[in-house]
Amino acid sequence: MTDCLLTGVGGQGIVFASKLISQTAMRQGRKVRTAETIGMAQRGGSVVSHVRIGEDDYSPLIAKKHADLIIGFEPSETVRVIDYLKSDGAVVVNNQGVQSISAALTGDEYEVGTALDYLSSLPIRLVVCDGWRLCREVQNSKVLNVALVGAAAAAGALDMSIAELSETIRAIAPSRFIDLNIKALEIGAKGVKE
Amino acid sequence: MAQKTAFLMGNQAIAHGALAAGITVAAGYPGTPSSEIIETIAKNNTERIHVEWSTNEKAALEVASGASFAGARTLVTMKQVGLNVASDPLMSLAYIGIKGGMVVVVADDPGPISSQTEQDTRTFAQYSKLPVFDPSSPEEAYEMIFDAFELSEKYHTPVLLRPTTRVCHGYAQVQLREAEIHVPTGFSKDPKWVIFPRLSYENHKAIEVRNPKIGEEFSSYGKNFIEGTGRLGIACGGISYAYVKEALKEFSAEITLFKVSTPFPFPDALALEFLAQVEEVLVIEELDPVIERALIALCGSNKVESRIHGKLDGTTEFSGEQSTETAAELIAQLLGEASSSLDVEEDLTTTARGDIPVLPIRPPSLCAGCPHRAAFYAVKQAAKGHKAVFSGDIGCYTLGNTPPLDMVDTCLCMGAGITQAQGLHIVEPDALNFAFIGDSTFFASGMTGIVNAVYNQTDITVIILDNSTTAMTGGQAHPGTSKTLMGTTSPHISLEEVLTSLQVGLVLTDNPLDLASSISTVTEAMNFEGVSAVVFKAPCVQLFKTALRAVVDLDKCTGCKRCIHQIGCPALVLGAGKVVIDDSLCNGCGLCLSLCNFSAISLTGGVCS
Numbered sequence: 001m002t003d004c005l006l007t008g009v010g011g012q013g014i015v016f017a018s019k020l021i022s023q024t025a026m027r028q029g030r031k032v033r034t035a036e037t038i039g040m041a042q043r044g045g046s047v048v049s050h051v052r053i054g055e056d057d058y059s060p061l062i063a064k065k066h067a068d069l070i071i072g073f074e075p076s077e078t079v080r081v082i083d084y085l086k087s088d089g090a091v092v093v094n095n096q097g098v099q100s101i102s103a104a105l106t107g108d109e110y111e112v113g114t115a116l117d118y119l120s121s122l123p124i125r126l127v128v129c130d131g132w133r134l135c136r137e138v139q140n141s142k143v144l145n146v147a148l149v150g151a152a153a154a155a156g157a158l159d160m161s162i163a164e165l166s167e168t169i170r171a172i173a174p175s176r177f178i179d180l181n182i183k184a185l186e187i188g189a190k191g192v193k194e
Numbered sequence: 195m196a197q198k199t200a201f202l203m204g205n206q207a208i209a210h211g212a213l214a215a216g217i218t219v220a221a222g223y224p225g226t227p228s229s230e231i232i233e234t235i236a237k238n239n240t241e242r243i244h245v246e247w248s249t250n251e252k253a254a255l256e257v258a259s260g261a262s263f264a265g266a267r268t269l270v271t272m273k274q275v276g277l278n279v280a281s282d283p284l285m286s287l288a289y290i291g292i293k294g295g296m297v298v299v300v301a302d303d304p305g306p307i308s309s310q311t312e313q314d315t316r317t318f319a320q321y322s323k324l325p326v327f328d329p330s331s332p333e334e335a336y337e338m339i340f341d342a343f344e345l346s347e348k349y350h351t352p353v354l355l356r357p358t359t360r361v362c363h364g365y366a367q368v369q370l371r372e373a374e375i376h377v378p379t380g381f382s383k384d385p386k387w388v389i390f391p392r393l394s395y396e397n398h399k400a401i402e403v404r405n406p407k408i409g410e411e412f413s414s415y416g417k418n419f420i421e422g423t424g425r426l427g428i429a430c431g432g433i434s435y436a437y438v439k440e441a442l443k444e445f446s447a448e449i450t451l452f453k454v455s456t457p458f459p460f461p462d463a464l465a466l467e468f469l470a471q472v473e474e475v476l477v478i479e480e481l482d483p484v485i486e487r488a489l490i491a492l493c494g495s496n497k498v499e500s501r502i503h504g505k506l507d508g509t510t511e512f513s514g515e516q517s518t519e520t521a522a523e524l525i526a527q528l529l530g531e532a533s534s535s536l537d538v539e540e541d542l543t544t545t546a547r548g549d550i551p552v553l554p555i556r557p558p559s560l561c562a563g564c565p566h567r568a569a570f571y572a573v574k575q576a577a578k579g580h581k582a583v584f585s586g587d588i589g590c591y592t593l594g595n596t597p598p599l600d601m602v603d604t605c606l607c608m609g610a611g612i613t614q615a616q617g618l619h620i621v622e623p624d625a626l627n628f629a630f631i632g633d634s635t636f637f638a639s640g641m642t643g644i645v646n647a648v649y650n651q652t653d654i655t656v657i658i659l660d661n662s663t664t665a666m667t668g669g670q671a672h673p674g675t676s677k678t679l680m681g682t683t684s685p686h687i688s689l690e691e692v693l694t695s696l697q698v699g700l701v702l703t704d705n706p707l708d709l710a711s712s713i714s715t716v717t718e719a720m721n722f723e724g725v726s727a728v729v730f731k732a733p734c735v736q737l738f739k740t741a742l743r744a745v746v747d748l749d750k751c752t753g754c755k756r757c758i759h760q761i762g763c764p765a766l767v768l769g770a771g772k773v774v775i776d777d778s779l780c781n782g783c784g785l786c787l788s789l790c791n792f793s794a795i796s797l798t799g800g801v802c803s
Contacts, residue, residue, distance in 0.1 A: 011779070026367065032365070035363060044557075044558060058436040059517075063517070079553060099767050100556045102554070104762070104766060
C-alpha cells in the first residue's frame with residue numbers, strides 16, 4: 001500500500017502529477033483512490049492532492065501520520081503538510097519557493113532556506129530537487145511536476161519505474177507534450193541518482 | 195460482455211451513471227463541487243441527450259420537469275446553495291410529482307471549502323418530503339444513480355442524490371454498466387399536472403402515506419446495511435462511512451456498524467434491528483444530526499434503551515468535515531481507550547521535531563492579469579475622495595475583497611449585490627453605491643435586481659465584469675457567450691442591449707485594462723443620476739492565453755513598490771529590493787505599466803527570461 005501526498009501552490013501542475021501516478025498504479029493492476037483538495041481559488045492558494053494505492057482503502061483522504069511519500073512542489077507547502085508523513089516516510093521536495101501576495105504586500109517574505117533547513121532537521125528520508133535547474137535543462141518551466149514524479153520514482157519511493165511512468169505519459173499526455181514530459185521525467189530521475 | 199472499469203471523479207461517475215441510465219435531458223447551473231457532472235455529460239453526449247447550462251438552478255429544474263412530464267429520464271445538477279434558488283419549483287414538484295425518472299443531484303460542501311453556507315441537503319430532503327441517497331464513494335454514487343431513477347419512476351417523484359465534496363472530487367475505479375435505453379412516451383394531458391390547492395391537499399396526504407412505504411423499502415435496500423457485531427454501535431452515512439471504515443482498521447474491538455445510505459425516508463425497520471443489537475451508539479455524520487435524530491426518535495417511540503451519542507449531546511461537531519482522524523478519536527472515546535495511532539495531538543512536529551518555521555499565508559487571490567483587478571482599480575480611483583460603498587457578488591470577483599484592493603464591502607448571494615446597493619442607498623443617499631456582478635451571474639439572477647432598481651428609481655452604478663465565461667467554477671458557457679453544450683451557436687445576448695431595454699439610464703462599455711479611459715468611464719457613470727451601468731469587457735486569463743509578458747527594467751525600477759501596493763498582482767514579486775515579474779504567473783495584462791511612475795515596466799513577446 002502506498003499513500004502519497006502531493007502539495008504545492010495552485011497552478012504548479014499537481015493535478016496532472018497525481019493523475020500520472022494513479023494511472024501508472026492502475027496499469028500495474030493496483031487499486032487507486034485519489035482526492036484533490038483544491039480551495040476556493042485554485043490560483044495562488046495551497047493545493048493538496050491525495051493519492052492512495054491499496055486494496056483496503058475507504059477514505060479518499062490520507063490520515064495524518066500515514067503518508068508513505070510527500071511530493072512537495074514548494075518548500076513551505078511541504079512543511080505545512082508534514083504531519084501527514086509516516087515516521088519512516090520519504091519527502092521529495094523542490095527547492096524553489098513561491099512567495100505569497102500577502103508577503104509581497106507586507107515585504108514580509110518567507111525564507112525558503114528556513115523551510116528547507118527545517119525539513120533537513122527531521123529524521124526522514126529527504127530528497128531535495130533543484131527545480132530551476134531541472135526546468136532549465138528541459139528548457140520549459142511547466143514540466144516541474146513531471147520531473148518531481150521522476151525524482152520520487154528514482155528515489156524508490158513510488159514502487160514504479162521510469163519506464164512505467166513513461167508508458168503512462170504516452171497514454172495520457174497530449175501528443176505534442178509527450179517527448180517533453182518524458183524528458184522531464186528522465187531528468188528528474190537523473191537528478192536523484194547523481 | 196466483460197465489464198469495463200474506468201477511473202472516474204465522483205462527479206464523472208454520476209454523469210456516466212446517468213448516461214447509462216438512459217437520460218434524455220440534463221440541466222444544471224455550475225457550482226463547486228457539482229460542476230463536472232454536466233460537463234462530463236456534454237463531453238460524452240451521443241447527440242441523443244439534450245444537455246444545457248441553464249441560466250440558473252430554478253430554470254434547470256423547470257426545464258427538466260417539463261421533459262419528465264413527457265416521460266423522459268432527466269438529471270438536474272447544482273450545489274447546495276443552488277438548491278435554494280431551485281427550491282420554489284422543487285417544493286411544488288414534490289407535490290405534483292413526475293412521469294419520467296428525475297434525479298436532482300445536489301452536491302453538499304461540508305467545510306465549507308467553496309461555499310457561502312454549510313446547509314445539509316438531507317434536511318432539505320426531509321423538508322421537501324423527497325427521498326434522498328447519500329453516497330460514500332464515487333463507485334457507490336455511480337450505482338445509486340440507477341437505484342434513484344428506479345425509485346423515482348416507481349413512486350413518480352423527484353429523487354435527490356446528495357454527494358459531498360470528497361465524493362464529488364475524489365477519484366476511484368468504477369465498474370461501468372451497459373447503457374439502458376429509455377424512450378420518452380410523450381406528454382398526456384391530465385389535470386394532475388396542474389397544481390391547484392385541492393390537488394395539493396390530496397397529494398400531501400398521499401405523500402405522507404407513501405414516504406413510510408419508501409422507508410420500509412429502504413430497510414431492505416442493499417446499500418443500507420448492518421455489519422459486524424458487538425454491543426457498541428456506530429451509525430454513519432455518506433463519506434463519514436469511508437472515514438469510519440478507515441479508522442476501524444486501527445481498532446480490534448467488536449463494533450456493530452450501521453450504514454445509512456438513504457437518510458430520508460429513514461429505514462426504520464433496519465435501524466430497529468441495529469438498535470436491538472447495541473446498547474450504546476455513536477453517530478458519525480457531517481453537518482445536521484439527521485441520522486442521530488432519526489435514531490433518537492425510534493428509541494423514543496419503540497421504548498428502546500440504547501444511548502445515542504452525536505451532535506445533540508456534544509460528542510461530535512455540528513460544523514465542518516469529519517475525517518479518519520476525528521472518527522478514530524471518537525471511536526477511541528466510545529471504547530474508553532486513551533488514543534489510537536491516529537491521535538492527532540501527538541504528531542511529527544510536536545514530538546522531537548523542533549519548532550515548525552513560520553509559513554506564508556496564502557489567501558486566494560485574483561489571478562495575475564485578471565481583468566477584474568483592473569476594473570476594481572479603475573472604480574477605486576474614480577471613487578477616490580467620495581463616500582462610496584462597494585457591493586460585491588458571488589464569483590471570482592468576490593476576491594476583490596483582498597488587500598490592497600479592498601473593494602468588496604458586502605457579499606450575500608448571487609444577484610444580491612445589485613439589490614443590496616439599492617437598500618444601502620435608501621438609508622445613505624449621500625454615498626455612491628456601486629454593485630459588481632459577473633456576466634454569468636448577471637444572467638443567472640442579476641436582471642431582476644436591475645428591473646427593481648429602475649422601477650424604484652434608485653441611484654446606483656452597476657459594474658458588470660464581463661470576462662466571457664463563468665470563471666470561478668472552471669469556465670462554463672452562459673447566455674452571453676453564444677456557445678451551448680450541444681455544440682451549437684446561439685444568438686449573442688448583449689449585456690448592453692439587455693441593460694438598455696431594462697431602461698437603465700446610462701450604459702457604457704470599456705476595456706478595464708485601459709486604466710485612464712476606464713477611470714473616466716466610471717466617473718461619467720457615477721455622476722449620472724439614476725441607474726447607470728458600466729460593462730467592463732476583457733476575457734478571463736485562464737481561458738484566453740496571450741503570449742505577452744511584463745518585464746521590469748531593473749535600472750529604472752527604484753523599488754518604490756507602488757505597483758505591488760496598488761494592485762497586489764501575484765506576478766509582482768520582490769527580488770533584491772526591486773520589483774521583478776514572476777514569468778510563470780504573468781499574463782501580460784499591462785495594468786502594472788500604467789502604475790509605474792518611472793516607466794520601468796514594459797511588455798514583451800513572452801519569451802521566458
